[in-house]
Each structure stands twice: as structure tokens, then as C-alpha cells.
Amino acid sequence: MPVPGHQPPPFFKRGLPLSAKLTIYLALSLALLVADLRLRYLDTLRQGVAILTYPLQIAAATPAEFVRNTGNYFSGLVGLQRENERLSANQLVAAQELLRLEQLKAENSQLRGLLDMRARVKVNSIAAEILFTARDPFSHRVILDKGTSQGVGPGLAVVDAEGVIGQVTRVFPLHSEVTLLSDKEQAIPVVVARSGLRAVMFGTGTGLMELRFLAANADVQLGDQILTSGLDGVFVPGLPVATVVRADRDSGESFGRIICKPIGGVAKSGSVLVLGRAEPLPERPAAENASPERSAAGRIGRKQSEPESQP
Structure with missing residues (x-):
């Protein structure tokens, strides 16, 4: 403290x-x-x-x-x-x-x-390209990039990789016009591959084709392949053309209605072949080479039309 x-x-x-x-x-x-x-x-x-x-x-x-x-x-x-x-x-x-x-x-x-x-x-052919479709809405035509300068002529058949598509109808120096098989003015002689039945196929103008003038009981079935017969001398025989997609048969009608769908077509490819003819077509007979009956008839007709000579 x-x-x-x-x-x-x-x-x-x-x-x-x-x-x-x-x-x-x-x-x-x-x-x-x-x-x-x-x-x-x-x-x-x-x-x-x-x-x-x-x-x-x-x-x-x-x-x-x-x-x-x-x-x-x-x-x-x-x-x-x-x-x-x-x-x-x-x-x-x-x-x-x-x-x-x-x-x-x-x-x-x-x-x-x-x-x-x-x-x-096995025929001469010319490769061509499809340039465009013709402007006419009422016809089925296409324009190719080959013409007379490349050897294309009227009436030649045109095919693609699948089959026939049409025929050359007009030719120009550098291009040509092809009428398709589906055109309503086109016809082609054909044969049914399975049965060998020959017929003529016409275009309908709607993208399809029709076998006409066949009997209602003709041996044609759905899925049958139609080939060219070659009877016209233009189309090489044996080329694929169409496939049967509908067959209407009426017992009351003489002919059946057989609708086919083309195998080839411009919608599938742009490259085609213009085929030449297998054999040249025979020349048209001249008037001098006509049959004797027709020649005689022609002479008789000419004599009757000539005025009688005065004595």
C-alpha cells in the first residue's frame, strides 16, 4: 500500500x-x-x-x-x-x-x-443438251443445242439414259425442236415386252400416254413395259418407251383404255442422244415407176381430158 x-x-x-x-x-x-x-x-x-x-x-x-x-x-x-x-x-x-x-x-x-x-x-448418234422448254403451253416440246450444222435432221428419234423421250420435228442451223412423246399430236408404234402385242401409242397432252385401238381383252397388265417396235423405220426397235399404270376395261366397249407413264423425260436429265436411222428409208416411187394399172388409168384420164384433134 x-x-x-x-x-x-x-x-x-x-x-x-x-x-x-x-x-x-x-x-x-x-x-x-x-x-x-x-x-x-x-x-x-x-x-x-x-x-x-x-x-x-x-x-x-x-x-x-x-x-x-x-x-x-x-x-x-x-x-x-x-x-x-x-x-x-x-x-x-x-x-x-x-x-x-x-x-x-x-x-x-x-x-x-x-x-x-x-x-x-448400235446406230450413229449425236449427244445434245436440252436448252429450255418451248413456250407453247399447249404442246410438249423442248429445244436442243444441236442443229443441222451438227448433223441433226427432222424426224430423228431422241432418247435419254432411260428411254425414248421424243422426235425431232423442226431443225435450225444451231438448234432443233423436239416434240415429246406425251404431246397430244405425237404417236409411236410400240410392242408390249411381255406378250409381244403390237400397238400404237399416242400422247395425251397431260404428261401421260395411251395405247389405243386395243381390244378390251388384250393381254396388257399393270407394270408391263412398252418398247419401240421399229415398224416406222424411225425409232430403233427395243427402246424403252413407257410403263402401263392404268388399264380400264369395259365389257360393253370394244376397246380398252390403257394409260402409260413415259420412262424417259426431260425432268430426269438434261443430256440426250439424237439417234440416226438404222437403215435409210426407201425413196418415194416416182410417177414413171408407178404400177401399170395406175399408169394406164393416168393415161386414160389424160386422154379424156385432152380435146379431140381436128381432121
Whole structure:
């Protein structure tokens, strides 16, 4: 207990000097560090402090993380847009190449079919391309890129890789006009491949063809293939023409109605063959070479028409 009126010495009033306090604290810190290094007694305390300060760390790092994530999002969005544009352009180029390859494949198949057709018909032929369809809506005609300059003549048969499509009706120096078999003014002598029945096929003007003047009980069935008979001297015999798709038979009618679908067609290919004739057509007989009966009749008619001479 302090004595009243007694003052403590200056040493106890001031305490330890700062250098002494620093030395003590450093020594204590080193001792604690060495003890923790050897005994690991502060691990539990350290883990507890880390748990308690973790929310504070998250709260402190959230603004910076938000800014960094926002920047990454927008930069990634721009990169994805550029990548999408690049992939779309590559896809467009690939689609164009694929379409071109498909067209080349189809054209190659058509040309192979034409080569097979040329080898099968055994006649001279001229390869041609279909330029466009004639403008007349009431007729089925197409225009070829070959004319008299290339040896195309009127009346020649025109085929594609599948079968007959028509006949040359008009010829010009550099192009020609082909009337399709489906035209209502076109007719072709044919034969039914299965039964050997001969007939004449006419166009209907609607894209189909009709076998006319056949008896109602004629041996024609659905799916029968119709071939050229070659009786006209224009179309080579044995060329595919059409397939029977409908056969209407009425017992009360003398003739049946048999509808066929053309095998070849301009919608299937753009390349065709203009076939020459297997044998030249015989020349038309001249008036001098007519039969004696007709010549005599002609002479008699001329004599009767001549005035009698005066004696």
C-alpha cells in the first residue's frame, strides 16, 4: 500500500524503455514461432481463425471476381459469335460443295447411261443438251443445242439414259425442236415386252400416254413395259418407251383404255442422244415407176381430158 506523501522512484513511474520492450517482444515471438514449428500447437487456432475469416475473404474477393467474370463473359460471347459466323460460312461453303458434287454425280450417272444407251442401239448418234422448254403451253416440246450444222435432221428419234423421250420435228442451223412423246399430236408404234402385242401409242397432252385401238381383252397388265417396235423405220426397235399404270376395261366397249407413264423425260436429265436411222428409208416411187394399172388409168384420164384433134 503506498504510503501517503511518498512518491515512487522515477524508474517505476516510467516503466521499461522501448528498446527493452522491443527486445522482449521479439524474443517472445521467436520463442512462439519455434515452439509452433516444433510442437504444432497453433494449428487448431489457425484453422479456427481461417474458418472465422473465410466469409470476410469471400466478401472482399466478390467484387473483383464479379468484374473478372463479367469481362470473361462478354469476351467469350464475342468469341462465340465470331466462331459461329466462321462455322456458318464454312457450312455454307461445304453445302455448296456438296450440292456441286451431287450435281456432278447425277450428271456422271446420266452420261454413263447415255453411253450405255449409245452402245445398245448400235446406230450413229449425236449427244445434245436440252436448252429450255418451248413456250407453247399447249404442246410438249423442248429445244436442243444441236442443229443441222451438227448433223441433226427432222424426224430423228431422241432418247435419254432411260428411254425414248421424243422426235425431232423442226431443225435450225444451231438448234432443233423436239416434240415429246406425251404431246397430244405425237404417236409411236410400240410392242408390249411381255406378250409381244403390237400397238400404237399416242400422247395425251397431260404428261401421260395411251395405247389405243386395243381390244378390251388384250393381254396388257399393270407394270408391263412398252418398247419401240421399229415398224416406222424411225425409232430403233427395243427402246424403252413407257410403263402401263392404268388399264380400264369395259365389257360393253370394244376397246380398252390403257394409260402409260413415259420412262424417259426431260425432268430426269438434261443430256440426250439424237439417234440416226438404222437403215435409210426407201425413196418415194416416182410417177414413171408407178404400177401399170395406175399408169394406164393416168393415161386414160389424160386422154379424156385432152380435146379431140381436128381432121
